[in-house]
Amino acid sequence: MVRDELNNDPNHQTHEDPRELIEGPAVKSQKEPNKLKNDVNNKQDVRLVNDAKTFRSKIGWCFLALIGPSLLAFLILQNTYTDEKEQIKYTSYREACLSGEFTSLRDLHRFVHQNITTVEGEVNREDFLNTYYWKAKPVLMKGAAKEWPAFGRWTDEYLLSNFFDLRFYVDLRKHHSTSKPVRTKMNLGKFLSNYRKKEWYLDSMTGDDRFLDELIVPSYLNVSGIFQFTEESDFYQNFYLSSGNTNSPLHFDGYANLLTVLDGRKEWIIAEPDATLQLQMDQWVDFPNLSPLNVTNFNISDHPGLCEVTWKRAIVEPGDTLFVPLQHPHHVYSPPGRNMAVGMWFYLDAYNQLLEERGFSEIDSRDVGESVRVYQEHLESRPPPCEITDCSHIGPGTLRVHVSNQDEQYSRDSDVPPPSTLPLKLHNNETLRIPGIAYGTGLPGGSIENVYLNTRAALDMGYKLIDTAVMYRNEDEIGRAVKDCRWIRSSVKVITKFMWRKSQEANIHSYIVSQIEGSLERLDLEYIDILLLHNTDNIRSQDQLTAVWKAMESFVESGKVVAIGLSNVEIMDLMHVQSIATVPISLVQNFFSPFEYDQDVYHFCLEHRILLMGYGISGDYYLHSGYDNNMVLEDPLISDLAKQYQTSKHSILYNWAAQKEIIVTTRSTSLRHMKENLNYLDVFLNADHMNAIGELKEDIYG
DSSP states (O other), X not given: OXXXXXXXXXXXXXXXXXXXXXXXXSSOOOOOTTHHHHHHHHHHHHHHHHHHHHHHHHHHHHHHHHHHHHHHHHXXXXXXXXXXXXXXXOSXXXXXXXXXXXXXXXXXXXXXXXXXXXXXXXXXXXXXXXXXXXXTOOXXXXXXXXXXXXXXXXXXXXXXXXXXXXXXXXXXXXXXXXXXXXXXXXXXXHHHHHXXXXXXXXXXXXXXXXXXXXXXXXXXXXXXXXXXXXXXGGEEEEEEEESSOEEOXXXXXXSEEEXXXXXXOEEEEEOOXXXXXXXXXXXXXXXXXXXOOOTTSOOGGGOGGGGGOOOEEEEEOTTOEEEEOTTOOEXXXXXXXXXXXXXXXXXXXXXXXXXXXXXXXXXXXXXXXXXXXXXXXXXXXXXXXXXXXXXXXXXXXXXXXXXXXXXXXXXXXXXXXXXXXXXXXXXXGOEEEEESEEEEOOOGGGOOTTHHHHXXXXXXXXXXXXXXXGGGTOHHHHHHHHHHSSSOGGGOEEEEEEOOOGGGGGGHHHHHHHHHHHHHHHHTOSOEEEEEEOOSTTOOSHHHHHHHHHHHHHHXXXXXXXXXXXXXXXXXXXXXXXXXXXXOEEEEEEEEETTEXXXXXXXXXXXXXXXEEEEOTTSHHHHHTTOSSOTTTTOHHHXXXXXXXXXXXXXXXXXXXXXXXXXXXXXXXXXXXXXXXXXXXGEEOOHHHHHHHHHHHHHHHO
């Protein structure tokens, strides 16, 4: 009735905000003759409305007080997964597994109730060696790494401020299913700016002293006679960072692992080595020791051995360290949210030696069962660690490991990423490492416009191998750029080439001397790093070729040239020079693209340790040779791979060439493209993609 009276009152205003019933509207209504009466009625109306609200509120609270506890308990039971519920439903893990409830390894985690051994803090040296290392027994050390400088310090902001320029390998997919994720390389700054909104997973070795200084290697690894970390290959430190919700493949490692979580949580399930065959790890596809199981979606009837395995679990939280011996199959899941960890991997020399004695290669063989048997034999035959050394002597933990060259680091992929430098074979059995990418200065049409500025920009950007030639007519600009750049002369390598003229047949030696002396004068350099004969088209006989080569050798012997080689050469001429050379052929420069290259020359160079330098890799040669289009850059496969790896087509092609041990040549005049091309090793094509590009040649030429 009260509300009806309010609604029927022609002078009553509707209020959007209930507080206006008490405070009045923002704009006062026109004065009414019977104002006092209306004011009284309004106050009564307000009081009645408030009384009604209070009454309803009291009723609500009384109702909630009566049923609240029961309702809360009901919601908890309905919305919280409990192990007890599963234990009632199934009497064992095996029964639950065989029921077909498992469709992913994440489901399996819920049914594993047996935890691995857990201790508080870092174990002492004797316990680690005798109880866990010697017996190959996993152990979770709670809070063992809370004294690390990195613990609590490594926020995204801190990493960005201190390590933004470090480069790491990144998977462009966080989940392993039936194929490996695409893997590329980027600086930490780029990763940190994107990883929370992309499916990126940083999984890469650490190699910078600044980074390693904030990690602590446990003192129990510094035991003379047990762990002999005499080479970089004996010990690795790996960095992991993602936004969580990651799934590892089901796999085992050929090294022992100390995994420390710095942020987030990692959930492990671990089996014994003798479970490898039940988990079908002898049927690996992408990489040895990886089960073919699709960890995110499978049918248990296809993997019945999974139900026969005894699993143990470990929940690794910030500051915890988990020791996992080698050969133990495991799966790791990281819940959503920032997740960061460091792994310390170390190899067991005695086990590796035993594998070698048996003629067994872990990487090449699919006989995982034999690998496990050799490992078990190793465990049974080795003496207790403290019979080898005095474990009671606790040293200062001075072990430091530096992996300074990330370009040559081990990759968990089946191939090792190509290095940034390659060995150039010199006279007297010496070698010189030169960059794997060169800046080419032979522009289309012979233009020399801005050659100095472009070359200087390339040098200052980081290119240290410069390619020129007499016929490019720019040697003077190249020499000036080398002198003016920020690098010392010995760190920059200059290649130049000279042409042979038919008219000089009568005085071969003096002609070549004039050509090389002319290049030295124009370059205004004390020596030429690499001198090439530009082509052999005008050489009429093998005797002439021999005379030309011997004249080139004399400049190596005088110290004016460091190394010599050939360009645009065919296999017969290459083989002849190889047979008569006193100074070795150091480098060959030939046309090289996915659609066309001389395979005889390529394989000859690989066999005889001659570096092969490729030009025309990105297909620009076809346009400059009268073709209607660049068939390389326009190929659908190259375009598709560029999208998959989130990079440029040029980077895909240059990485393909680099993995074939080819020195890449680029001649872009765009600063952006120069920088992009210089980072060609950021991409690492997997074996399938390498093979697919290799098949393009067969598609075009049959």
